[in-house]
Structures are given as structure tokens and as C-alpha cells.
Amino acid sequence: MTLALPPKPQSLREYVEAYLKQAIVGGKYKPGDRLIEREICELLGVSRPPVREALRQLEADKLITHELHRGPVIASVSCEEASELYAFRALLESFAVAEFSRLASDAQIKELGLAIKKLNEAAKKVDKQPLLEAKSLVYKIILDGCGNQLVSESLNKLLDRVNILRGTSLLQPDRFSSLPTVPTFSQSGIPGFQLSVWHGPYAPKDTPKPVIDRFAKALNIALKDPVLVSRFTEMDAAVAIPAMANPAALSKFLAADIERWKTAMKNAGVKPQ
Incomplete structure (x- = not known):
């Protein structure tokens, strides 16, 4: 990622702070990344005092934290x-x-x-x-x-x-096309972690099968509409593949998803309140 240097204001501290804030907000630095004073000094052509002043201000603004044995790092948000x-x-x-x-x-x-x-x-x-x-x-x-x-x-x-x-908000295995510079969790050092949001229609338990089949058929026709598919693509979403776009497949997927989260909760020690 190429980041333009901000114009130098009267204060060198403000100059360094403006650059670092732009770099953090723009995604050049990611949560957990170290900020090394020497590298910042060389990049911006300034001495260490204004860099340290800028880091103290960014820490006060909660954009960075100071970790033992690591120094200033980009803050994470729980x-x-x-x-x-x-x-x-x-x-x-x-x-x-x-x-x-x-x-x-x-x-x-x-x-x-x-x-x-x-x-x-x-x-x-x-x-x-x-x-x-x-x-x-x-x-x-x-x-x-x-x-x-x-x-x-x-x-x-x-x-x-x-x-x-x-x-830290992209939990899909692939990057969103709308945010190409933001890494996935796997690329950030957390392999195997995936969370997706999906949507599916549901009907009351006693709904007659012919009604469900008719609704599923109409829904599949709608999901093939080029305008709708294009809109989903713009939002970095995807329409279900044909093999998944039927009541039986959705029921099987839901059962597997429930078991997956049961296992995750058990491993994490989460107990019902």
C-alpha cells in the first residue's frame, strides 16, 4: 500500500501524528503491528523526540498501546x-x-x-x-x-x-473485492478461522410439502435473476449453488452448522447461562 506523506504543519509532532493516524486508519498498519521509532524517523526524516510525542498522543487516543518487551503496537478492539x-x-x-x-x-x-x-x-x-x-x-x-x-x-x-x-472484520477465507488491502484472518496469522453469515427462508413446521416445493422453485428462479446476482456481487455476497438451494440441503447444512458451533462452544468452555 502506497501512502502519501501529509504536508508538514508547523509542529513536527503534528506531522508525525498525522502520518501515523492516516496509516492506521487507512490500513497500512494492522492491529498488533509494532511501530518502530527508528523506521518512522527514517521514513519521515525527523528525530526521535517528535516521534515519541506523537506516539504518546496516539496512545492517549487509544489508537496504539504499549506492550512490555514490544513497545508501541497498533491497538486491537474487542x-x-x-x-x-x-x-x-x-x-x-x-x-x-x-x-x-x-x-x-x-x-x-x-x-x-x-x-x-x-x-x-x-x-x-x-x-x-x-x-x-x-x-x-x-x-x-x-x-x-x-x-x-x-x-x-x-x-x-x-x-x-x-x-x-x-x-479485523473480514472473517471470510477470501478478501472482499471492496477492501482488497485488508488481509483475511489466515493471512493475519490465524489459519483455519472462518465465520460466514448466511440467510435462508423458513416456514412453519406443518407447512404442506407442495407449498414448500412451490416456494423453493420460485425462489430459485428469482436467485438466477442477473440484476439480483449483480447486486449480491457488489456487496461481496454470493447466491447459493444449485446443490444447496433446496429444503433438504438447507436442513442438512443447518444441522451441521449447529454441531460445529456446539463443538466450538464446548472447546471454549462456554456454558449456558
């Missing part, structure tokens, strides 16, 4: 932390939008409308960088117009932490 982050993010975003609605000028409202239009256009493109830039612009307009600097600063720092999750 499931519990992720849940708390998204809950807090929802609160801050709701407040910011409400205040923007109350305080924004006509010019700011028009600007937001144009930014949302650009966001919708960017979402249709294969290249996701314009989407990220368009989303950042929407956030900037709302936060600038909400009239609360503390909320703006807090939400921006929160979003930086949320972005770390991108490096």
Missing part, C-alpha cells in the same frame, strides 16, 4: 469495546444531527445535500476511496454546523477507533 464504541457513536451522531438541524444555515444545509448526493454516487463505484472521502465530507459538514466543538472532537476520535475494526 467485541465488548466495539459494542460500546458503536453505542457511543450513535449517541454523538444523533446529537450532532439534531443540533445541525436546529442551527445550520441555509448554505450549510444546501452543502450537506450536495455532499449526500456525492456520497450516493460514490457508493455505486468499484473504487471505495471516493466513498470514504465522500463520507468524511458529510461528517465534516454536520460537525462544523452542529455548533459543539467538544462533540466534534470526540466523534472524530471515536471514528478513528471504529476504523481500526476494518482490519
